Amino acid sequence: xxxxxxxxxxxxxxxxxxxxxxxxxxxxxxxxxxxxxxxxxxxxxxxxxxxxxxxxxxxxxxxxxxxxxxxxxxxxxxxxxxxxxxxxxxxxxxxxxxxxxxxxxxxxxxxxxxxxxxxxxxxxxxxxxxxxxxxxxxxxxxxxxxxxxxxxxxxxxxxxxxxxxxxxxxxxxxxxxxxxxxxxxxxxx
Amino acid sequence: xxxxxxxxxxxxxxxxxxxxxxxxxxxxxxxxxxxxxxxxxxxxxxxxxxxxxxxxxxxxxxxxxxxxxxxxxxxxxxxxxxxxxxxxxxxxxxxxxxxxxxxxxxxxxxxxxxxxxxxxxxxxxxxxxxxxxxxxxxxxxxxxxxxxxxxxxxxxxxxxxxxxxxxxxxxxxxxxxxxxxxxxxxxxxxxxxxxxxxxxxxxxxxxxxxxxxxxxxxxxxxxxxxxxxxxxxxxxxxxxxxxxxxxxxxxxxxxxxxxxxxxxxxxxxxxxxxxxxxxxxxxxxxxxxxxxxxxxxxxxxxxxxxxxxxxxxxxxxxxxxxxxxxxxxxxxxxxxxxxxxxxxxxxxxxxxxxxxxxxxxxxxxxxxxxxx
Numbered sequence: 420x421x422x423x424x425x426x427x428x429x430x431x432x433x434x435x436x437x438x439x440x441x442x443x444x445x446x447x448x449x450x451x452x453x454x455x456x457x458x459x460x461x462x463x464x465x466x467x468x469x470x471x472x473x474x475x476x477x478x479x480x481x482x483x484x485x486x487x488x489x490x491x492x493x494x495x496x497x498x499x500x501x502x503x504x505x506x507x508x509x510x511x512x513x514x515x516x517x518x519x520x521x522x523x524x525x526x527x528x529x530x531x532x533x534x535x536x537x538x539x540x541x542x543x544x545x546x547x548x549x550x551x552x553x554x555x556x557x558x559x560x561x562x563x564x565x566x567x568x569x570x571x572x573x574x575x576x577x578x579x580x581x582x583x584x585x586x587x588x589x590x591x592x593x594x595x596x597x598x599x600x601x602x603x604x605x606x607x608x
Numbered sequence: 609x610x611x612x613x614x615x616x617x618x619x620x621x622x623x624x625x626x627x628x629x630x631x632x633x634x635x636x637x638x639x640x641x642x643x644x645x646x647x648x649x650x651x652x653x654x655x656x657x658x659x660x661x662x663x664x665x666x667x668x669x670x671x672x673x674x675x676x677x678x679x680x681x682x683x684x685x686x687x688x689x690x691x692x693x694x695x696x697x698x699x700x701x702x703x704x705x706x707x708x709x710x711x712x713x714x715x716x717x718x719x720x721x722x723x724x725x726x727x728x729x730x731x732x733x734x735x736x737x738x739x740x741x742x743x744x745x746x747x748x749x750x751x752x753x754x755x756x757x758x759x760x761x762x763x764x765x766x767x768x769x770x771x772x773x774x775x776x777x778x779x780x781x782x783x784x785x786x787x788x789x790x791x792x793x794x795x796x797x798x799x800x801x802x803x804x805x806x807x808x809x810x811x812x813x814x815x816x817x818x819x820x821x822x823x824x825x826x827x828x829x830x831x832x833x834x835x836x837x838x839x840x841x842x843x844x845x846x847x848x849x850x851x852x853x854x855x856x857x858x859x860x861x862x863x864x865x866x867x868x869x870x871x872x873x874x875x876x877x878x879x880x881x882x883x884x885x886x887x888x889x890x891x892x893x894x895x896x897x898x899x900x901x902x903x904x905x906x907x908x909x910x911x912x913x914x915x916x917x918x919x920x921x922x923x924x925x926x927x928x929x930x931x932x933x934x935x936x937x938x939x940x941x942x943x944x945x946x947x948x949x950x951x952x953x954x955x956x957x958x959x960x961x962x963x964x965x966x967x968x969x970x971x972x973x974x975x976x977x978x979x980x
Binding site: 434449463470557567 | 620621623624625628630655656659660662663664666667668669670671673674675676677678679680682683686687873874877927
């Protein structure tokens with residue numbers, strides 16, 4: 420069943436149909452929120468809360484957007500709201516530890532795996548230093564693989580704004596990553 | 609980057625979109641030409657591409673748990689805090705009724721303050737659907753205030769929406785429901801209604817983010833001006849008061865004031881937070897959604913909060929409700945107090961018609977009560 424059918428089935432009283440949607444999207448949403456928040460714990464809570472709110476408010480879901488788009492917006496609003504309440508947020512150093520990076524390709528030897536983990540931590544740390552607005556659009560583009568049109572729909576922004584904001588976000592992150600990017604060729608050699 | 613002029617900055621945006629393959633053919637050709645001649649541009653493209661690749665190469669993490677059971681169980685608990693049933697029947701009739709009241713406040717009420725000749729001459733160019741038929745019966749509601757405020761003014765105002773400020777969504781306008789006209793059966797009482805109209809479905813679908821927020825001040829010295837100052841502090845100027853009626857008297861604190869605010873969620877949240885902040889001039893704050901659900905009834909949320917003052921708790925509960933809403937553009941507000949007529953404020957009309965309404969924009973009617 421596709422998402423729309425599952426939504427209709429849920430609204431028709433088949434609650435287990437919503438379970439299929441949870442199963443379908445929980446990991447994807449978790450990974451995205453993990454990169455946005457920098458905390459496994461927060462991301463996990465947000466994923467659960469987002470699904471709960473989505474289910475409670477499912478009858479307000481308009482079929483003109485994809486279910487995941489709608490879910491993502493709920494999750495992001497929850498996340499932003501949570502961050503506002505908590506300010507100042509946990510330090511980057513703490514958040515860095517919270518993600519729990521693991522090597523992408525195991526079996527490369529301990530040293531290489533350690534390098535991969537350290538590199539991922541540095542990137543995550545840099546990402547957390549970028550403002551919410553810019554980090555959000557980076558996550559949508561690079562983690563979610565959204566097109567500019569899709570980002571425009573999710574954030575309710577004109578495509579031109581998406582383009583300029585994404586550029587600024589990348590420039591911000593570039594500055595944060597500059598040292599690491601400059602070091603990379605030497606590491607590869 | 610700061611030493612770049614705006615044109616260079618704009619051009620560099622194209623380089624970012626170039627990396628993403630999100631340019632038109634003409635733009636891509638332009639960037640290709642620039643890259644041939646400009647080593648700095650080539651360097652920029654390489655760096656932006658590296659940034660993109662770096663993020664994409666981050667490992668993918670999995671949640672490591674199955675949330676299905678927890679979500680379904682918790683949703684039932686959450687739903688018990690709200691009258692709305694999960695997946696249950698939509699209470700569209702009430703939602704549409706609430707919206708109708710809001711629309712009438714915005715559109716009809718001001719017009720009703722004008723002479724009938726003007727109303728009769730209102731253009732009917734957008735009248736494209738059957739009028740909404742509402743037959744009113746007496747029943748209490750959170751919209752009672754709206755009904756009372758507008759009851760006498762609404763009689764005989766059928767079909768005057770056209771030519772006024774169009775506060776509706778772009779989606780609504782393009783859905784063949786351009787005109788939301790009140791049928792003559794409506795007597796202005798607006799308590800409960802039988803609704804027979806194509807108005808119901810599209811409105812219900814697009815208007816889910818409207819709320820009423822009731823503010824009660826701590827004493828009589830706090831009037832609408834204080835609220836307007838608060839809005840101004842958040843970058844929203846209230847329109848409609850002075851231009852509407854030059855001899856309109858400044859409302860006293862004995863009157864309930866209505867201020868319709870359309871703004872991004874974050875802005876609304878900031879306003880609510882300010883209302884519940886330190887030294888708040890308001891002693892209570894409650895939100896009523898289109899289902900008639902009153903935030904003051906959210907005992908569960910209230911029990912969880914450990915805030916100092918009642919109004920601070922109120923604000924926290926309202927923020928909790930609002931967090932489901934979506935985000936959007938710039939804010940503006942219209943004062944709908946007695947004697948203020950926004951409908952013929954030409955600049956307001958231009959503003960409203962030029963920007964329509966973002967589907968994601970939150971629209972809240974603030975109801976400023978008089979001090980007790």
